Amino acid sequence: MPLLDVRDLSVVFRRKGARPFAAVDGVGFSVQPGQTVGLVGESGCGKSVTSLAIMGLLPRRGTRVTGEVLFDGSDLLRLRPQELRDRRGRDIGMIFQDPLSSLNPVIPLGLQVAEVLERHQGRTRQAALREARALLDAVGIPDPARRLQEFPHQLSGGMRQRALIAIALACKPRLLIADEPTTALDVTIQAQILTLLKELVDRSGTALVMITHDLGIVAGLCDTVNVLYAGKVVERAGRHDLFADPRHPYTHGLLQSVPRLDADRGGRLHQIRGSVGDNIPWSEGCAFAPRCDRVNDACIGETVPLEPTVRGGALRCTNPVAQEVPA
Ligand SMILES: Nc1ncnc2c1ncn2[C@@H]1O[C@H](COP(=O)(O)OP(=O)(O)O)[C@@H](O)[C@H]1O
Numbered sequence: 001m002p003l004l005d006v007r008d009l010s011v012v013f014r015r016k017g018a019r020p021f022a023a024v025d026g027v028g029f030s031v032q033p034g035q036t037v038g039l040v041g042e043s044g045c046g047k048s049v050t051s052l053a054i055m056g057l058l059p060r061r062g063t064r065v066t067g068e069v070l071f072d073g074s075d076l077l078r079l080r081p082q083e084l085r086d087r088r089g090r091d092i093g094m095i096f097q098d099p100l101s102s103l104n105p106v107i108p109l110g111l112q113v114a115e116v117l118e119r120h121q122g123r124t125r126q127a128a129l130r131e132a133r134a135l136l137d138a139v140g141i142p143d144p145a146r147r148l149q150e151f152p153h154q155l156s157g158g159m160r161q162r163a164l165i166a167i168a169l170a171c172k173p174r175l176l177i178a179d180e181p182t183t184a185l186d187v188t189i190q191a192q193i194l195t196l197l198k199e200l201v202d203r204s205g206t207a208l209v210m211i212t213h214d215l216g217i218v219a220g221l222c223d224t225v226n227v228l229y230a231g232k233v234v235e236r237a238g239r240h241d242l243f244a245d246p247r248h249p250y251t252h253g254l255l256q257s258v259p260r261l262d263a264d265r266g267g268r269l270h271q272i273r274g275s276v277g278d279n280i281p282w283s284e285g286c287a288f289a290p291r292c293d294r295v296n297d298a299c300i301g302e303t304v305p306l307e308p309t310v311r312g313g314a315l316r317c318t319n320p321v322a323q324e325v326p327a
């Protein structure tokens with residue numbers, strides 16, 4: 001049984017005077033215990049809204065969430081608020097993009113880590129602070145005893161993100177959701193944080209949902225990748241298949257726009273033409289059709305279904321990029 005099984009998840013925002021907007025539109029994916037699964041796509045495609053819906057963190061007013069989020073067999077969308085709060089932090093941890101806004105600026109770091117341990121694991125303050133120190137050490141924060149006394153603004157961006165990873169992992173969750181955890185950091189620090197994250201989840205057997213717009217991150221980290229476009233999964237494949245043989249023209253375009261060290265010097269990077277503003281509604285065809293080089297009549301008129309592929313993934317496309325024939 002999967003640890004997390006998201007089924008037909010939709011999030012519709014309704015605001016006065018505006019048409020209802022489906023930021024997430026029938027998304028499904030599953031995560032096995034210990035597995036690392038990627039959610040990839042351009043900014044605005046619904047990655048964060050998906051993760052917030054899973055965690056029950058979306059505002060209730062003006063938001064309609066439907067579908068199922070089965071964690072260990074029970075539907076998180078139907079838990080009472082108290083039960084859900086217990087699950088968060090204990091069974092499911094989350095790391096956000098911006099480490100500064102996720103930490104409380106007026107509380108010393110040590111107390112923020114300790115608080116999680118006190119609340120969810122019933123530790124005493126003393127024991128929690130001792131463990132907080134060990135956790136900061138484990139995520140590579142030098143001189144943890146001193147750092148425990150410090151406030152978030154006294155730490156660098158990389159150190160703050162390490163601290164958030166420590167908080168997220170404090171209760172040894174079975175699932176960690178990381179939403180663009182390194183986007184706000186320098187490239188050199190990014191690599192360190194990703195390596196750390198990978199080591200920690202491998203060592204502890206924690207399953208990881210890695211949310212990113214950066215295919216380079218997915219390449220190094222994920223077992224399975226879900227590519228999102230305008231609120232829907234358009235392609236799902238194992239990491240190796242996705243990189244060797246992207247079938248959806250959107251995935252193909254994303255891969256071609258990643259800089260490669262082995263490319264000719266002076267060559268231009270590929271761009272996907274147009275922007276998400278050109279999308280057509282899914283009910284009228286493939287939302288990506290107006291930007292797609294392979295568009296044909298079948299792409300317009302009715303929603304294109306997500307269909308299983310022979311290699312065990314899924315694809316939502318009527319005219320996929322031809323599969324390379326092995327030599
Ligand atoms: N609270 C909200 N109310 C209305 N629209 C929202 C809200 N939150 C996000 N959106 C919209 O939902 C879409 C998906 O957003 P998001 O999940 O944040 O994208 P990303 O893939 O970059 O994380 C965007 O068009 C965004 O403007």
Ligand SMILES: [Mg+2]
Nearest residue numbers: 047048049180
């Ligand atoms: Mg986001």
